[in-house]
Amino acid sequence: MFGDVKLGRMRGEGPRIIVELPDEIDDATAAERASAVFGFANFSLSHRVALDLEAIKAEAIAEARKYPARTFRVSTRRGDKRFAMTSMDVDREVGAAIVEALGLKVDLHNPELTVSIEILSDAAFVSAGKLPGPGGLPVGISGRALALISGGIDSPVAGYRMMRRGLALDFVHFHAYPLVSAASREKACDLVAHLTRYQAHSTLALVPFGALQREIVANSDRPLRVVLYRRFMLRIASALASRFRSRALVTGESLGQVASQTLDNMAVIENAAALPVLRPLVGMDKNEIVEQARALGTFEISILPDQDCCTLFVPEHPETHARLAEVEALESRFEIERMVAEAVRATEVKRFEFPPRGEAVSRAGEYRDG
Ligand code: ATP
Ligand code: MG
Numbered sequence: 001m002f003g004d005v006k007l008g009r010m011r012g013e014g015p016r017i018i019v020e021l022p023d024e025i026d027d028a029t030a031a032e033r034a035s036a037v038f039g040f041a042n043f044s045l046s047h048r049v050a051l052d053l054e055a056i057k058a059e060a061i062a063e064a065r066k067y068p069a070r071t072f073r074v075s076t077r078r079g080d081k082r083f084a085m086t087s088m089d090v091d092r093e094v095g096a097a098i099v100e101a102l103g104l105k106v107d108l109h110n111p112e113l114t115v116s117i118e119i120l121s122d123a124a125f126v127s128a129g130k131l132p133g134p135g136g137l138p139v140g141i142s143g144r145a146l147a148l149i150s151g152g153i154d155s156p157v158a159g160y161r162m163m164r165r166g167l168a169l170d171f172v173h174f175h176a177y178p179l180v181s182a183a184s185r186e187k188a189c190d191l192v193a194h195l196t197r198y199q200a201h202s203t204l205a206l207v208p209f210g211a212l213q214r215e216i217v218a219n220s221d222r223p224l225r226v227v228l229y230r231r232f233m234l235r236i237a238s239a240l241a242s243r244f245r246s247r248a249l250v251t252g253e254s255l256g257q258v259a260s261q262t263l264d265n266m267a268v269i270e271n272a273a274a275l276p277v278l279r280p281l282v283g284m285d286k287n288e289i290v291e292q293a294r295a296l297g298t299f300e301i302s303i304l305p306d307q308d309c310c311t312l313f314v315p316e317h318p319e320t321h322a323r324l325a326e327v328e329a330l331e332s333r334f335e336i337e338r339m340v341a342e343a344v345r346a347t348e349v350k351r352f353e354f355p356p357r358g359e360a361v362s363r364a365g366e367y368r369d370g
Contacts, residue, residue: 005021005033006022008021008022027045030045035131035132035134036134038134038136038137038138039136039141041132041135042131042133043133044116044127044131049123049126051083051119051122051124056090056094056124056126060074060115060128063129064098064113065101066128067112067113067129070112071104071106071107072095072104072105072112072114072128073091074090074094074114075117076094076117076118076119077117078119079118079119083119090117090119091117094115113129114129115128136163136164137164137165140166140167140168140199142166142167143167144245144246144247145168145169145250145278146169146170146246146248146250146275147159147171147172147250147251148174148233148237148251149172149173149191150252151173151184151302152252152308153252153290153298153303154252154257156191156195156296157293159250160296161292163199167248169195170202170203170205170240171188172240173205173206174207174209175206175207175210176208176213176309176312177208179312180307180309181306183306183307184309187306189204189350192204193356201351201352201354204350204351205244205347205348206348206350208343209232209309212339212343213313215334215339216232217313219330222315222318223315223317224318224319224322224326225314225315226259226260226319227269227327229309230260230269230272231268231331232272232339235274236343236344237273238273238274240347246275247275247276248275248276248278249276250277250280251278253266254279254281254282254284257286259317259319259320264321265321268323
């Protein structure tokens, strides 16, 4: 199963996986779904035809016609050697038919297009050309992590890049609703819905952060507030991650991009996390990240106006070189465990599926399966 598409038989053949799809799925849908499956370097769509040379020729011509190539070759494999012709004979006959119908030239060594024919015991499969897959590793093969999604441009790109390296992701968003509008929350939901096409199911933890921010504001001076907010975010995310059985956190931080992302601040912030913090964008320039966000389709969602909770009650010139001892001294005024537990208790968990169905919402406390 991939979402609503029920897959047929699957078999491995060397480095290839052959997946049978039901007839009701059109080529465009099949290609769109396959291009979201990490681990596929490329793929081709082939159609079943009768075990009959004329039928195979007709399908090969129809497929080759879809490509603008000038040179081609035919490559036949026989899964069932009982077929009356050898693979080379099929290559030659079908090749001649394509030359005659489309005027292409045969090039066995460096063709622009390869027409592949596979002969099985009950049918033949014909395809032409290859479509690029997304590459990477199959989702979940590297384990599970919790991605911090802010509603900005960077974090969805960071999540995508880690999914592509085989991590199954859960998501967490911190919001200050109702101190600010629900816009960032809605954006986080839209972004997670968008990313869910790569893993079929997602959960998003929505953490109300406003009450905790008020406590921080009441007990600290402005310059260190962002660092304190972030340390609490990582503590709460670490607590949620253990419920989701996630083994790492993922952020969209990029070195030097904003005040909270200096090396000193990142080190002090990370110190509050109970799990490794993965930062796939750490060495990327903003324009590279924007380019990826556009290609991914998240850019348009990310640039919608909102008010991030981290912009609440913060100074124009925040601390850029936080020192751990100073931050820890400041934090000794807080009941950290209670604050984290309260935030976790107030967390809502939303589930997403691709293709989308009704979304179920539950409290984090009720969350069971991983
Ligand atoms: P982004 O574009 O992802 O918002 P940014 O450039 O705005 O990143 P920061 O605001 O410093 O950078 O945030 C750094 C990272 O911290 C984000 O990429 C995200 O992973 C996490 N983060 C920040 N704010 C939130 C939030 N409200 N909820 C969840 N995660 C957040
Ligand atoms: Mg941001």
